[in-house]
Amino acid sequence: MKQSRKHNMKAGMIGLGAMGIGMASNIAKAGYLTGVYNRTAAKAQNLAEELNVKVFDQPEELAANVDIVLICVSADQDVLDMVEAIALTIKPGTVVVDMSTVSSDTANKAAAMLAEKQAAFLDAPVSGGVEGAKNGTLAMMVGGNSAVLEQARPVLEAMTGRIMHMGPAGSGQATKAVNQIMAAGINQAVTEALAFAQAQNLPMDKVIEVISGGAAGNWFLQHRGPTMTRGVFAPGFKLALHHKDLKICQSMAKQSGASTTLIEMTIADYQRLMAEGYGDEDISALYRLKSD
DSSP, X not given: OHHHHHHHOOEEEEOOSHHHHHHHXXXXXXXXXXXXXXXXXXXXXXXXXXXXXXXXXXXXXXXXXXXXXXXXXXXXXXXXXXXXXXXXXXXXXXXXXXXXXXXXXXXXXXXXXXXXXXXXXXXXXXXXHXXXXXXXXXXXXXXXXXXXXHHHHHHHHTXXXXXXXXXXXXXXXXXXXXXXXXXHHHHHHHHHHXXXXXXXXXXXXXXXXXXXXXXXXXXXXXXXXXXXXTTOOOOSSBHHHHHHHHHHHHHHHHHHTOOOHHHHHHHHHHHHHXXXXXXXXXXXXXXXXXTO
């Protein structure tokens, strides 16, 4: 069954940023990718040549030629602009999967817009960073109809290690907000603890190795600890993007009356770093503030 669907399903990718490029490459490898669209056309052209797929000049053109539209862009308005564009030409029965990190409200608006065209929508944000996108090991949290998810699953499996259906439209984005708040807390804890270790004149590689093997061990410590303590902050996840996500979390938390202490502290720290020109660095650049 999966084999026959593989040859019938045509996917198009909108958004070829750091995450989108890895995702598109894995979908192409699995044999689903028909074409790509990106606002910066040169980037789309280069990738299309590499993957031997078509470049679409407009999102409307892409939507008219595929069965599944995958979106990975930066912000809420970008998602709504893309959905508005593809709604002009989308065929009934097409599935649109948005893998951007936006608010649950935006996901619900997009779902409603597409429902008017008899097209289905899944909000399917991902976690795992640039490495996960490149290696096809992303964790995906999905909101929307479970039958639609099953229809899209073969394509989504090409770029993920784990797919979890979380509930109706908006649930994927709400789950991603949980992830982004937790990532902020882990960043605060790891950067502060490692700055403390440095102040104690401890051998940093040994600190990271021994703590990674115990109860306080975590992915961020293991993968970003060695680089941050050497003053290297090449982005796996850009600080300015996490800041944008935490602003979304802040507004969702205020609506529901949830605690925002950690969110607000991290937003303030990130704003300070962005003002100093570090917004395009990895979120581990928070170490700069802790080790001042």
